[in-house]
Amino acid sequence: MLQVYLVRHGETEWNALRRIQGQSDSTLTANGERQARQVAERAKLLGITHIISSDLGRTRHTAEIIARACNCDVLLDPRLRELDMGVLEMRDIDTLTAEEESWRKQLVDGTPDGRIPQGESMTELSLRMQAVLDGCRDLPPGSLPLLVSHGMALGCLISTVLGLPPYAERRLRLRNCSLSRMDYQQSPWLAPGWVVETAGDVSHLDRPALDEVQR
């Protein structure tokens, strides 16, 4: 049975400052690098064979730390990027105007095709994340891949696999360097296809990690 591990990148400067990143970028903090080393040790013990990462700096840095521990290469895939947050990227979460907050809420309240101006919808995010997950089925038999991505992107993927709307990810905490696992199975008792085995496991971290809204 194919298993695919999912890791959100380590804590970044803007995560700590509660600044919206989206497809903009900020560097890992020292704590974020420490988290990456801890999840890397766990990945090594798991026997990860392939690492596929969002091409943004924070995920690439996290993936490179994991790859060194697992002695494998990193394949960059822009489809694993965080949701494009449009005109709100680089903004401080706590300074949004009421109108700007209404744009953000459209993403997560079920508004059809809800999006931040110049940004991406959760449906578009869900489709590209699913495509990467399904692509893992083309890896050689016996592969154990690990995807490095982002909070909303991974939450949206997990929600989609569970048959929930993409914006259900707002009810799932995927903390920095948390580990999740998807299994592709054909059991007649479970729904055929992907099932969520683990979501948001941080037992490998020795300190509390920030979540999506930097709490």
Ligand SMILES: O=C(O)[C@H](O)COP(=O)(O)O
């Ligand atoms: O800040 C953002 O854009 C996201 O909500 C969190 O993104 P990250 O998982 O890439 O930190």
